[in-house]
Amino acid sequence: MSFKTADLYDQHGDNLRVCEPIFRDFGGISHFHGQIVTVKCFEDNSLVKSTLAEPGAGRVLVVDAGGSRRCAMLGDLIAASAVEQGWAGVVLFGCVRDTVEIGQMSLGIKALASIPRKSERRGEGQRDIPVTFAGVRFAPGDHIYCDEDGILVADRAL
Template sequence: MVVIFSTCDICDANEDKIGEGRLHVLPPVFLGFGKQVRFFGQARTLKVFEDNVLVRATLETPGQGHVLIVDGGASLRCALVGGNLGVLAEKNGWAGIVVNGCVRDSEELNGCNIGIRALALHPQRSVRKGVGEQDIRVTIAGVAVSPGDWVYVDVDGVLVAAEKLH
């Protein structure tokens, strides 16, 4: 089943939830990559800093239509997701990835049939130490995201909701 939605329509229909803090709009700082300009799913979260070992390990698991939220500390010094991880995410059924940090291999990412949002592009890969946390509450551009929150993304923005809104 294909679900068509608009983040603008979701905001208009849920102004009460915005006022109550149950629906948040991330600041408009994210660039879009991948073939899917519109995607949604429940959040899985990671907190890493300039280290993408946990990103790879998570994307190697079945995504089941989830959206991976990667809190990379807004670092602009290296990429946390590249073309290989984009292919892996597509292969394993992830709906999309939102990176509070950088990605690389933009041409390869744009060939993947998932949606990706990130702060910027950076050609350098991350270190690989395996340091980070998963399935915890993270903060992305000032907005708290918990595992299981619903994430809605289209060309107009990124929304985080405490409940399913479609």
């Protein structure tokens, strides 16, 4: 599907939620979309790693990492696993690392910033629950559309 978020907004604005412009592109693809899977975790990327190790089938993982800028929740090894498993992208309310490597991967990644410090792994977090950040509610099964202009969320595929 070829799209521009600006055009989607012009056509479906009343049915879309628009994220605040707080994200940067880090993946090798800046234009991606898919059905949403959610994870909520704070400075523990265990659930991010295990979720992206599952078949993605073109879905997008939306991670509420609490906006922490103290550690990275995604790096090159986990991103490579996501590519192998067929995920379209990751929207991360937190940080990434290994930006040169992930910038060369066929994966869309939007995050707040980069930092070299890795997260802890304590096996904590929740999956497949509604999460809210950047002024938007994301629910499992919603659809997300991302490009250089921003992020849109819809209750159904457009």
